[in-house]
Each structure stands twice: as C-alpha cells, then as structure tokens.
Amino acid sequence: MSINLNLEEVLERMAHHGWRRTPAREAVVRVMLGTDRALQVHEVYQRATRYHPRIGMATVYRTLEILENLGFVQKVHAGECHRYYPTPPGHVHPLVCLRCFRVQNFAGDNSLGSLKAHLESQTGFHIQGHLLQFFGYCETCWQEMQGGAE
Amino acid sequence: MSINLNLEEVLERMAHHGWRRTPAREAVVRVMLGTDRALQVHEVYQRATRYHPRIGMATVYRTLEILENLGFVQKVHAGECHRYYPTPPGHVHPLVCLRCFRVQNFAGDNSLGSLKAHLESQTGFHIQGHLLQFFGYCETCWQEMQGGAE
C-alpha cells in the first residue's frame, strides 16, 4: 500500500473504480497499511480477522487481487512462495530480509532504463517490464543468527 | 542447463555429487538441455515422457530440485507461476517472452555490484543475492500479435 496513503484514501480510490466499501475490504487494507513486511496470504487473512473476525480466505484473495491491480500492493518472490507488500511511492525496488521478510525499499536503479533500451535494440524484444529484488538479512536478524539462536 | 554442457557432462557432475544415473533423470536432463524456453513442470513432464514414457511427476519434481540445487537450471517468475530454464554460463539475467516464454539471456549489469555495496552500507542488510528479470514480447510473437491473431 503506498505508504503515503491512509485508509480513507485507499478506499476512496477503490470506490472511484467501482469497488464498494465493505468491512472485509477495509480489514485487508488496514492489514496492508500496517505492515512493514511482505506477508503470505494466510498471514494477511489471520491479521484481517482482528478487524473482521468472520472474513474468509476467498475474500482475502479477491481483495488482494483488486489491490494489486490498482497498484496498491505488490508481490515479492521470496524463496518458496510469493508474498504481498504495500507498494511504496516512486519507482523503487524491494530489499527483502530472508528471515523476517521485512522490506526495505530502494530507489530504482536508473541504469535499468538505458539497459532496457539497449536490450530492445539488441534482441528485438518489446520490453514491458522488469523485476528487480535484492535478498539478504536485516541487521536485527543477522545479529540474532550470529548469536547461535538461528 | 548450462548450454555449454552436454548430457554426459551433466550426468557426470550429478554423479560427483552422489546422484545415480537413471533413465528418469537422463530424460529430464535431456528436456532441459533441449529447450530455449522456460517450461512449467507439467511441460517438463510431458516432454520427458518422450524419452522415458513411464516417468512420474514426482520424479520430475525431485530431479528439477536436484538440478536447481546444482545450479544447472533456474526458476523464472513469469506471471502466474514459475518456470524452469537452463542456467546459461556466466553471470547473466533472463529476458522472458510473455507469450512463448522463450528466454534470451543478457550479461549481468555490473552496476548491480556497486548498488549492492551501496545498499549494504545504507541499510545494514547483509545481501545474499538478487533477482533481475526483464519481461516483454519477442519479435516473432510481437509480429503475430499485431497480425490480429491473439
């Protein structure tokens, strides 16, 4: 969720696209606004039940799909499966902690633009997009892993 | 599969790691050596049956896991699901056609190295790796799409 938006703004923008405002959708939006980590779908579901106990998994899937299509959340490919995290403002890429899945965003490398142009002329491909992620361990997790806990 | 390796070389390297040479594994290796596209697991399975008709899906999964761990094949995240393609030699990244899933590899952007160092000092993350892919349409598919088909 663009971290510069609040609950009302997101719901309003959804409304502009014809999506009704419901307690279930509000719950999912709250969850995504309130996380600094990439979440698996079942984690989104669990957290959403705090705001709307009777929400179902299907609704979570459907709402995440809407939010993704509107550009409010994004998928991250972390190891085994994919996770969702709020889309930050600007053209940035995620740096994901492989242990706690906290996401740190960094500014898009502007060399990718020229690389894209270069690739298009070299290969004849018509490029539609790219995927850039870094993986590692955040300072906190790194310390804890060194401490033998792992 | 590293395109500069042949069947014997791959099987030999697997043997070095203690993996036995079997018809099923040979079939999967042949499939991966013979593709220029990223394949879904069921596509690998279908093609493998040409070499070894009684092969099972479970064996395909198990063999792809071995090949991935040894670095002979890689996953690509293309839209809906992930696909496997042979690891090319050198440090390169995939440019994937969204229609036919042909993979064109390009040389790793060396600016990523300095970006990594920059990110580590900025964020405190200990970076383990990165994921860079471009998506688009190859010239052939682009022409066919313009032609009104699709």
Add this chain to the structure above:
DNA sequence: GTTACTGCAAAAAGTTTGCAGCGCC
C-alpha cells in the same frame, strides 16, 4: 547385496469457483 531411486497413489498445500443470503449504494 545394499541402498538409492522409481512410479504410483494418497495427502497436503495453495487457490479458485459456485452460490444463496446479506448489505452497500
């Protein structure tokens, strides 16, 4: 002769769909 490997089938995990009732606009 051992032990790793296989194919099969069943289980598990992840995701989508159908639908009747509810509640948003």
Add this chain to the structure above:
DNA sequence: GGCGCTGCAAACTTTTTGCAGTAAC
C-alpha cells in the same frame, strides 16, 4: 430495491510424501 459482495464449502491445481518394488553401483 437492485446488484455487488460475502462467507462457506466444494472443486481444482500444484507440490509433497509414503511406500514397496526395482535397478544402479
């Protein structure tokens, strides 16, 4: 009041696991 949305359950897809027979070394 109409229709979009929901939760539930069932279906479906993808991946993993258990196991007894088979074959590689």
